[in-house]
Amino acid sequence: MAAPLAGELTRVVRFERATLVDDGLGMVERWAPHGRSQRAKRTDLSDGERWRAAEIGASVTTRFVLKRTAFTADLTPKDRLSCDGLSFGISGIREQAADPRFLELTCTARTDR
Template structure:
């Protein structure tokens, strides 16, 4: 069971904006919009990695830093509808969802594993 005190972060689900262009094809601009109300979650950073960036075959283009984080939320119909195509906004950082699994038993919690660039 998840205690209320463990859910100490507010996360916002972001979904790719629906829309089209003049040719009737979908908008691939990558813009995301707020989906539903904020959700209480527990946040746990799993690992951080850094690597040298590459630009045109030259090294020293910068260091790319990423963090892998899991967000644990209570199971709900809104949380159930989240997919790996969505994003999570937490404390001003946008995370890309890389995996979703049940946690703490059937229909008790969902765990979103996500990555974010921390060097921006």
């Protein structure tokens, strides 16, 4: 995949990081904004539906390409990404082969919620 042109970074993405907090009954995971929003290129790779244990689930797998910065290089699959009203779990992060100034994030979101 070639490096994106500036005009192709049309999506605004935001990141969230989970922290453990005590809710009075025990430790629970709470998502909080992490860092500033970033510009990215979005490419949907696949979508699908699952039928398992009487549940119907729909999801989309998407690749986001964004500039590599000190902040984006610190992202991990424990973080999540928000774009266009969907929350995406990050399943993979890699340096873009064509241009190491960019990172590719492979993400999956449930589209039935």
